[in-house]
Amino acid sequence: MTDTATSGARATPARARSGRRSLGATAEAFLLALPMWVVFAAFFLLPLAVTVTVSFWEFTQYSIEPAFIFRNYTDLFDGCVEDLPYLCTTLKTYLSTLKFCAAVWLATLVLGFTIAYFLAFHVRTLPVQVTFFLICTIPFWTSIVIRMIAWIPLLGRNGLVNAALQGAGITETPLEWLLYSDFAVILALTHLYTLFMVVPIFNSMMRIDRALIEAAADAGASGWQTLTNVVIPLARPGILIGSIFVVTIVMGDFLTIGIMGGQQIASVGKTIQTQIQYLQFPLAAANAVLLLVAVMLAISALLRMVDIRREL
């Protein structure tokens, strides 16, 4: 008690001082943030501006020419209105990407929430928590390029999983849908991004006052009621932040969908990549701008529900 009182009393002159210095403090804050501004301006905003500009340029098979045309955008939506109810390529591609977004979001959310809950409420000491996190992180230190190849020996016709299933007598013939299918894509994406869900949810859960949970239990709430009425609402910010990560990364993915889908499944990222491959930069740029708008819309909706700065 005494301590608090003294520090409170002492804080007053300090606050007064900081009031006088507030202009200097603001300038100082601005300067501190300057390096980050510089990096983002030079390597993010400017390149993005270049991309948007180029999306209105003309192109041939080998060059891009300054211009101001909308053909890249009209090409993108070619047949999207007049061919309804048949979906045009762009709509189909976005739908397929969104489908993966939804499936992976659900899978990572359920799995990530469960893991975070375990780590936050059942693992009691920090060193053990850190160790568990590291165990989960190490597989990601091997290059993604190599890890992707390794799914084939695992899930393929003659892969480990099929061998195990047949060995155990569960299936007679190899399961074909384990690899090069929607399932394979969702599995690999869940594999890659569950941790992105675990970390923020864990973070939110660690901030929940344990007394609240005890209070709920004392008031006669069942474990399930405590979960739905106390833990989930309080972990909401973490859930939303994790969701933002997962949704955006899956929207832009082309590597995983490509490899795990046997290159037979379309994604927006893959389309952009093919266009870059063929040096159709303006078309790729237009596609990128469209993807950007779609992602921003999704995120701004999510951000409306959470103040990311306060909730971390």
Add this chain to the structure above:
Amino acid sequence: MTTRRTFLKGATALGATSLAAPYVHAQEPVTLRYLSTAVNQSPGIAQRAGEELGINIEYIAVTTDDVARRVITQPNSFDLVDTEYFALPNLIPSGNLKGMDASRIDRADQIASVIREGTVDGQQVGTDGTAPFEVLYLDSADGQSFAPEPTDFITLIPTTYNADTLGIRPDLIDGEVSSWSALLDPKFAGKAAILNIPSIGIMDAAMAIEASGGITYGDKGNMTRDEIDFTIDRLIEAKRAGQFRAFWSNFNESVNLMASGEVVIQSMWSPAVTAVRTQGIACKYQPLQEGYRAWASGFGLPRTIDGRKEDAAYEFINWFLSGWAGAHLSRQGYYPAVLETTKEVLEPYEWAYWYEGQPAEQDIMSPSGELLETAGTVRDGGSYADRMGAVACWNAVMDENQYMVRKWNEFIAA
């Protein structure tokens, strides 16, 4: 001998750096930054060139599509590029490559006739697509258009070329495969694959569709919009019917698909078939009645190269054509630019196996000393003349490329 020489060189270099720093620049060996896919970058060749020429080869390995992209967008990030002829209609108008001075290439007139004229033993081969002889010469050193007749300005000096066909797993396939139409045969539903490099994949598809009847293409390497529409529609049908297990876009993927048994029939490079076989798995490079789809790759120089680097680049290219590199590549299953010098370096039994379609008198070894084939085997597809002479079309980029890529994306999304 070599070891001692290398050691001395090393010692000199060390001495030079520690004692005479200001003079090092003049003495320093030239480094050539060699841009290509990893397939073309044999460590053995770089090492040998370093020993014989004192030129330091620094490989920049990128994927197939990245080669063309880097030539166009980062023309000063390399000194030597090894790229495919079919990319030239895109690369040359960009002005980033220079026409090579034919008088500085010692064996310019010995380059294989299939590349120079499109003939094998005097017989014309198929010219559908971008045949190398159509894009081999420029009208001037800085020219941005191709010359129909031979000139002194060469676009690319060939490094490797070959003919692709269907690769099959004979142990997993019943009956004979003799036509490209097998690729779309429902018998292989769920076990076929095609190439996901649109401009090449569509040609494989065209070979298969034409073979199964219903269409005759004007030029499979330069389709009209109607032909593209027809081809893509057929592909979409096949995809919906579950014909394809996967699409592949590089050497390794094609080998893995085949070796793991995921796929039993797909178009393949000859060295990829060899790679599957070295794992002890039956795999056959199957000659087909409609002929082969061929490709060729070669050295180009960036517009900006000059001085010592340019001299070194010519020196390296001349060395490349002088036999050792050609033999090295032959043992991997590729064909080299100059056959005569290659023959001088290969052992007679190797030449007979790789080029003449003779049964191997001794075991056939890879450059790194692995057993490729046991004595008595005959090379799939037979001799050089049998293979290159039966070329039906060449890898290409079409005039309707933009439209084709769009339709291909539609196929992927279907």
Add this chain to the structure above:
Amino acid sequence: MGDGRRPRSFYALSAVFALFVAFLWGPMVAIVALSFQGPEGGLVFPMRGLSLHWFEVLLSNRGSVDITGAFLRSFRLALVVMVLTVVISVMAGLAFRRVFPGSLALLYVAIASLIVPSIVVSLGIGLEFRLLDGAVKALGGEWAQGNFVTLLGTYTSGLGAHLTWTLPFGLLIMFAVFNRFDPAYEEAARDLGAGKWQTFRHVTLPIIAPFLIGVAVFGFTLSWDELARSSQVMGSQNTLPMQLAALTTTVTTPEIYALATLTTGASLCLVAVLLVVAWALRRRQGE
């Protein structure tokens, strides 16, 4: 609560966690197993032979995988990215403790940098530097014509591209740190006459230090494994993932798995060392 008996849900959740770990490590298991094949081995099951052959090939540098240069390049780049990420993130984190002109905009830019697909960023930076190269050549006169190659490089465009990926993570972690930070300590230090730098050095920094390890690990890992953003911006020299991507298109031997096994083994050792160090530090702090 600490010594209470474990509820039943504990065992169910432990099982889920164990399965999750098995799931995460699944591909690694395949990689490690397949790296121990004999000389005729391939990249897929079944195993062909059992030996250390591919490790020998890799270490004797006579195989087709030449990654030493790219490995060192990526390692150095990841270290630089790590240090810059920590420094810039801490500075920005301190700045964000108050409102300053453009703070909201910076926040949105950082988040945007995280969610704009990497291939778009890479494309943009590549195009930007192409324009810059043109400008230098136009303005640089004779010297530039002869000597200037490109501004693209590992430590120009490459470094920048990686920072656009690591800094948002760094910043978000700093938010989390400073939201829980009790300013009373700093006020106390200032009241005792400490200067700004002294306060930061002796009070703020020690408190946030453990979290900076997190920022550093994030920075290093994200840079180390970055592929999509690197693709258009590295100039003539490949980073390790780019080199591997190029190699995986051609290498069909388990040599590449041997490499993965070695790097994972090394990572495990590194983690063990870090844990011991952290444990020792805690003990020292405890005293």
